Amino acid sequence: MEQNEWIAINYTLPSEPSRVRVSIWRKLKRIGAVSIQQSMWILPLSNENNDLLNEIKNEVLRSSGEALVISFSIEEDGKKLIIENFNAARDEEYGELLEQCEEFFKEIDKEIARKNFIFAEIEENEEELGKLKQWYEKIAARDFFGAPLQEKAKLILSECVKVLDNFCEKVYEFNDKA
Numbered sequence: 001m002e003q004n005e006w007i008a009i010n011y012t013l014p015s016e017p018s019r020v021r022v023s024i025w026r027k028l029k030r031i032g033a034v035s036i037q038q039s040m041w042i043l044p045l046s047n048e049n050n051d052l053l054n055e056i057k058n059e060v061l062r063s064s065g066e067a068l069v070i071s072f073s074i075e076e077d078g079k080k081l082i083i084e085n086f087n088a089a090r091d092e093e094y095g096e097l098l099e100q101c102e103e104f105f106k107e108i109d110k111e112i113a114r115k116n117f118i119f120a121e122i123e124e125n126e127e128e129l130g131k132l133k134q135w136y137e138k139i140a141a142r143d144f145f146g147a148p149l150q151e152k153a154k155l156i157l158s159e160c161v162k163v164l165d166n167f168c169e170k171v172y173e174f175n176d177k178a
Helices: 020-030 049-061 076-113 119-141 150-177
Strands: 003-012 034-037 042-043 066-073
Touching: 003 049, 003 150, 020 042, 042 049, 049 066, 076 119, 076 150, 119 150
Parallel strands: none
Antiparallel strands: 003 042, 003 066, 034 042
C-alpha cells in the first residue's frame, strides 16, 4: 500500500477513572492504530479511519478529556519509520497467534498419543481452530502494510486445518471399527 496521508489522534484524560484510559487504549489497538508518541496514535488516512478516530475523540471529550484529530503527510524517512512501527505491531500480534497455533498442534498430538479418538475432541478442536481463524482475520484486517509474519501466520493456520482434518480422519476410522 502506498501511503502518503495519515490521520492521528492526540489526547489527554484525567487519571481517574483509569477504566476510561484502558477503554480508549483497547479501541485504538483494536482498530490497528500505533502509538508514535505518548497519547498520540496514528492510522493511514481513510474515511473509515477518520470516522473511527473521531468516535474515539468524542468519547475522550465525554470523559472530561481533551483530544485533537489531525490529518497530515510526512517526508519519506518518517513514512518509512511509521510503516515499520505498524509492521512491528502486527508482527507482534502474528507472533502471539503463531504461539497459539503451536499449542493447537501440541493438543492434537497429545490426543493422538492418548488415542483419545472421540467426537467431543473434534468439536473442541474445531472450536479452537475457529478462534484461531477469527484472530488471524482480525489481525489481517488491521495489517495495512503486509507485515513480514502475515504469510507465515497464514501458512501455519492452513497447517492447523490439515492437522485437524487428519485427526478427524483418525476419529472416524477408530469409531468405524468400534
